[in-house]
Structures are given as C-alpha cells and as structure tokens.
Amino acid sequence: MRFLPVIGLETHVQLSTKTKLFCGCSTDIEKKSPNSNVCPICLAHPGTLPVPNNQAIRYAVLLGLALNGNITAHSKFDRKHYFYPDLPKAYQISQFDLPVMRDGYLDIEVAGQAKPVRVGLERMHLEEDAGKNIHGADGHTYVDFNRGGAALCEIVTKPDIHSAAEAKAYLYELRLLVRTLGVSDGDMEKGQLRCDVNISLREVDDAGNWLGPLNTKTELKNLNSFRAVERAIQYEVTRQTELWAAGTPPLKTTTRGWNDVAGITEEQRVKEDAADYRFFPEPDIPPLELADLAVEMARLMPEMPAAKRARFISEFGFKADDARQLVENTALANFTEQVYSELMVDLEPSPKLSKLLAGWLLTKLTALIADRKVEIDEAKITPAYFAEFLNLIASNQLTAAKGLEVLGAMLDNGWSAPHTMESLGAVKIDSSAALQEMVADIMKKNPNEVTRYKNGEAKLLQFFLGQLMRATKGNADPDLATQTILDALA
Incomplete structure (x- = not known):
C-alpha cells in the first residue's frame, strides 16, 4: 500500500494598514502595553458600529488579482458566530459565500523539481483578527485586544500540495508576493503571516494515480515559522503512514498542535461534527461593489516575482538560483536593476559580467551591509557608485583582493570608487x-x-x-x- 500526502493550507495575511479593519485604532502594536490600542468598536461596546477600512479593501483586491483569482463583483461581509475569550462580540466579521476572490492559483518553484508547481486557491476573504490569549505564570489566562480587529486576508488553497517542501515553497512565494505588492510585511515571527495545515494520506498506485477518495484530515496548528511548518508536515506524514501500516488509520478529524521543542504534533481536540458558525450577512455594513475597483487596482499591479525572476534570467543573464536570491529581496532587486542599467552605459552584456555582478552583490556586498546592520536601501552606496566599482574590477584596474577593502570603505564613507582607491593607495600594479x-x-x-x-x-x-x-x-x-x-x- 502506497500513500501520497494531500495537503491544504489556510493562511492569514495581516494587511499593512495604519488602522484596524472597522475602527480607527492604530495597528502599530509592537512594544505597546496590553489593551492600549483599543476603542469601544474593537471591544464591542453596545451601540458601536463598524466602518470598513477602504485601504484594506483595496489591498485585498490587489492581492486577489496578484493571486490570479476572480474578483467578486458584488461582495459582502458576514457574521461568523462562535464563543471564545479573544472575541468580544461573540462573532467575527468575516466573509462567507461572497468572498473578495475565488479560484486563483500561485505557481511555486520547488528545489529538485524541474517544473513549477501550480497550487490552486479556493478563495480569499477579508476578516478581522481576534485578540491574543496570554497564559500567565500565575495560572491565569489574560487577553490582549491590541491586535483584535486588525485586517486579515485568509487564503485557502486547494489540496494541491503533496510534500513539506512544496508547502514551504508556497509560503515563501506568498510572503514574497505580499511584500512585492506592499500589502503586508509577511513576517511570520511577528504573526503577520500565519498558517494552519490540513493533511491526510491518499492511496496511489505505482504510477502515482489516485486510488479511492480523500481520507480523514488532521489540522495542524501552532506553526510559527517556515521551519515549523516543514517539520510538522514531515512528522505528521510519518505518523499517519505508521497508523495506516498498523491498520489503525485516522478516522476522526482532529486538531493537533506542533510542539517545536519535542518535534512532535500533540492532539488538542477531536472534531465530532462540522462547526456551525451560523453565518448571516453583516447588517451594519453595506455590500462591497468591487468591479470598478478591480479595474483600477489592475492598473497599479507591479511586476510579479515570477515574472521578475524570468526577466533577470533572460535579460540580465543571471543563473536561476542567483535570480531567485536577488528577487527575494525587493530592495536588492531594485538596486540590481539600477546597477545593471549603469553598467550598460560602458559595457556590453556578457555571461562574465552577469556572473561578476551577481557574485559581488550576493556574497560580498550583502555581507558587508549585514556587518553594518543596515539594509541595501539604507547603505551609503548608490547604484551608480557600485556600477563604477564593478567597472574597475571588470577592466582590471582594481584587483578582487583589494576590491573588498575598497568596497567596505565606500560603504563606510559614501565615497566614489576612484576617490576611495586614492585614499587607500589602492593603485593596481600592472608593470x-x-x-x-x-x-x-x-x-x-x-x-x-x-x-x-x-x-x-x-x-x-x-x-x-x-x-x-x-x-x-x-x-x-x-x-x-x-x-x-x-x-x-x-
């Protein structure tokens, strides 16, 4: 009996709006004391009314388009009812049958696989975040509502993922996408990108064809990093495979939490029946008319990461791995384009030049910048100065050995390459x-x-x-x- 993992992801992306989804409270909650960024609306005081954040709606439509989805022309908000301490209204304002987007996809590149993998997307909807439960050392649980009401986009994949590597690649690509769009920082460690995993095993024949229906799924939670997602899936695949081999496959839908220290998943609860959230339309918020907004946001769409990687390979001559590393950092990708443009003023395109540029960018320059604890767009070196520096290396006027010292001095002082070389006495001996x-x-x-x-x-x-x-x-x-x-x- 041979099995293949069937995996679906539910990902929450916290949008980079200045205020929450339905009130004017700031979303800047880092280092803030508990319950200091709250108001009567996000605390659900009687008589308060939600007012939708237009920027959040614009971001959601932009993200839906970037995910190759169909934007719902006539959308709406709904009330999702459940009781939990971090939900003061006893319902969450979310979306049910008319989400912002349906039927999208995201193509991902997986190490060791020649072709991209297409991950289908069921839907993407807007909703407000809940508060955060904090379990104190005194045995009590406290609730911090600072993040409660923040704007989230929940993206639900189809069960198109079949390995931990594919799941990790999907999350990396999604994070890069939201950063490229500017709709979220996508920092998983800060809770700006959260992921739940639904996983089961399905029998296949020797040719990899499915045999029989989908089996009972297990939901994995408490996944706070890309590495945690990868390890949890690997563990759960092994656990479920052993259960099937022993003749005791999972028969009930369960939720299991990832224990990062022990490296195992632990059962949290068994779901006897599908949850009944008693959705109904939010009466205090008018329907969302998104057709015209979709046209407007399509015109604002920047170049997508996959397209930029392809262009860096075809136009700039970079190797695929170099292109991937450069595009992963938006600021570095922009810097690269400006440097290449400057180089083309004096030099002809060549594989040697592309290798020189990628090598100095990805190893030496980024390392020197990291040592100075700044980002590429904060460093004291302009694209023009760096291009001038590379030109001197390419024309053998500056040795690679001395170049590292020169580049470091350029970063420290903001000088041009010739001025720095003169200051350091870095005149090449070619006699x-x-x-x-x-x-x-x-x-x-x-x-x-x-x-x-x-x-x-x-x-x-x-x-x-x-x-x-x-x-x-x-x-x-x-x-x-x-x-x-x-x-x-x-």
Missing part, C-alpha cells in the same frame, strides 16, 4: 618591472621553498603568490604576478 624586484626579494628570503618548488612541489606557487600579494597590499594584477613568479622560478 612587470615593478614586480620583478619584489619577487627577487621574496626568492632571496625563502631559498628552501625555491628548492622544494624546483624539486616538484608545484603547490608552493600559491605560497609565493601569497607573499607577493601581501607585499603589494593586494594591488598586483594576479595574472601578471603569477607569470612574474613563474619566470623567476624557471
């Missing part, structure tokens, strides 16, 4: 005559190494090259330095 005297001195100081090299220890060439580069403070042309040493040892 053989200037190097010959230094090489002769190195040979004189290291006679044993010279003898060993001539007796067949060819690896000592790197020793002599290191000595010469140290003597020139990294300013010697590597090819010329190597040839000068070889000539002296001949």
Whole structure:
C-alpha cells in the first residue's frame, strides 16, 4: 500500500494598514502595553458600529488579482458566530459565500523539481483578527485586544500540495508576493503571516494515480515559522503512514498542535461534527461593489516575482538560483536593476559580467551591509557608485583582493570608487618591472621553498603568490604576478 500526502493550507495575511479593519485604532502594536490600542468598536461596546477600512479593501483586491483569482463583483461581509475569550462580540466579521476572490492559483518553484508547481486557491476573504490569549505564570489566562480587529486576508488553497517542501515553497512565494505588492510585511515571527495545515494520506498506485477518495484530515496548528511548518508536515506524514501500516488509520478529524521543542504534533481536540458558525450577512455594513475597483487596482499591479525572476534570467543573464536570491529581496532587486542599467552605459552584456555582478552583490556586498546592520536601501552606496566599482574590477584596474577593502570603505564613507582607491593607495600594479624586484626579494628570503618548488612541489606557487600579494597590499594584477613568479622560478 502506497500513500501520497494531500495537503491544504489556510493562511492569514495581516494587511499593512495604519488602522484596524472597522475602527480607527492604530495597528502599530509592537512594544505597546496590553489593551492600549483599543476603542469601544474593537471591544464591542453596545451601540458601536463598524466602518470598513477602504485601504484594506483595496489591498485585498490587489492581492486577489496578484493571486490570479476572480474578483467578486458584488461582495459582502458576514457574521461568523462562535464563543471564545479573544472575541468580544461573540462573532467575527468575516466573509462567507461572497468572498473578495475565488479560484486563483500561485505557481511555486520547488528545489529538485524541474517544473513549477501550480497550487490552486479556493478563495480569499477579508476578516478581522481576534485578540491574543496570554497564559500567565500565575495560572491565569489574560487577553490582549491590541491586535483584535486588525485586517486579515485568509487564503485557502486547494489540496494541491503533496510534500513539506512544496508547502514551504508556497509560503515563501506568498510572503514574497505580499511584500512585492506592499500589502503586508509577511513576517511570520511577528504573526503577520500565519498558517494552519490540513493533511491526510491518499492511496496511489505505482504510477502515482489516485486510488479511492480523500481520507480523514488532521489540522495542524501552532506553526510559527517556515521551519515549523516543514517539520510538522514531515512528522505528521510519518505518523499517519505508521497508523495506516498498523491498520489503525485516522478516522476522526482532529486538531493537533506542533510542539517545536519535542518535534512532535500533540492532539488538542477531536472534531465530532462540522462547526456551525451560523453565518448571516453583516447588517451594519453595506455590500462591497468591487468591479470598478478591480479595474483600477489592475492598473497599479507591479511586476510579479515570477515574472521578475524570468526577466533577470533572460535579460540580465543571471543563473536561476542567483535570480531567485536577488528577487527575494525587493530592495536588492531594485538596486540590481539600477546597477545593471549603469553598467550598460560602458559595457556590453556578457555571461562574465552577469556572473561578476551577481557574485559581488550576493556574497560580498550583502555581507558587508549585514556587518553594518543596515539594509541595501539604507547603505551609503548608490547604484551608480557600485556600477563604477564593478567597472574597475571588470577592466582590471582594481584587483578582487583589494576590491573588498575598497568596497567596505565606500560603504563606510559614501565615497566614489576612484576617490576611495586614492585614499587607500589602492593603485593596481600592472608593470612587470615593478614586480620583478619584489619577487627577487621574496626568492632571496625563502631559498628552501625555491628548492622544494624546483624539486616538484608545484603547490608552493600559491605560497609565493601569497607573499607577493601581501607585499603589494593586494594591488598586483594576479595574472601578471603569477607569470612574474613563474619566470623567476624557471
């Protein structure tokens, strides 16, 4: 008996609106004391009325379009009834039968798979967030309503995901998408991107074709990071596989919480029947007419991450992995485009240039910026200055060894590359005559190494090259330095 995981995700994206979905309370709650960002509306005082946040509706429509979905022309809000301490009204203002979006999809790239995987989306709807339960050391549970009423978009996938790697890739792509759109920061650790996993196993034949219907699903909660999602799915697939092998498959829908310390899922409750939330239209909010807004937001749609990756590969000549890393950071991607444009003023496109640009961007520049604890768009280097720096590297006017020191000084001072080189004395030595005297001195100081090299220890060439580069403070042309040493040892 062979099984394949069947996985669906329910993801909540907290929208980056300045105020909550139905009141004027600020959504800036980081480092705020509990229940300091609240008002009679989000605390459900009698007689208060909700007023929809237009920016949240605009963000939701933009996100729905980016997810390739159909925007509902005539949408509405509904009341979803359930009782829980973090829900002061005893109902949540959400959407039921007329969500903002239906029938979308998101294409994802999964490591080790040649083709993108298309994940279908059932729906995306707007709703208000609940408060946060805080379990105190004194044994009491407290409720902080600071986040209660914040605008959320819930995105529900179809059961198109079949591995932990695909689930993780989907969440990465969704986070990149919302950041590209500017509708959310998508920080999972801050609760701006939350995910519940529905998982079951389905029997397949040797060719991978489904056998029989979908089986009973298990819902996984308490997933606070991408790594937690990946580990929880891997564990649950193993657990359910063992249950099937033992002849005791899951027969009841259960909710299990992920224990990150123990690395296991733990049963929280069994769902005997489907929940009855008694949805009915929210009487205090008029219907949402979204047809014209969808047309407007479509005109504001930026380039999507997948399209940008494809363009970076086709136009800029980047390798697929380099393009992926560059596009993952919106600010870095924008910086890259400006640098490439500057380089094209003086240089011709080539694979060598693309490799040079990607290498310095993804390894050296980003590392130097991280050391200074700033972001790329805050660093003291302009795209024009960085392009000028790369031009000097490409034209062999600056060695790679010395270039790292020059680039660091540029970041510290905001200087141009030529000014920095002059300040550091980083003038490239490209005269053989200037190097010959230094090489002769190195040979004189290291006679044993010279003898060993001539007796067949060819690896000592790197020793002599290191000595010469140290003597020139990294300013010697590597090819010329190597040839000068070889000539002296001949």
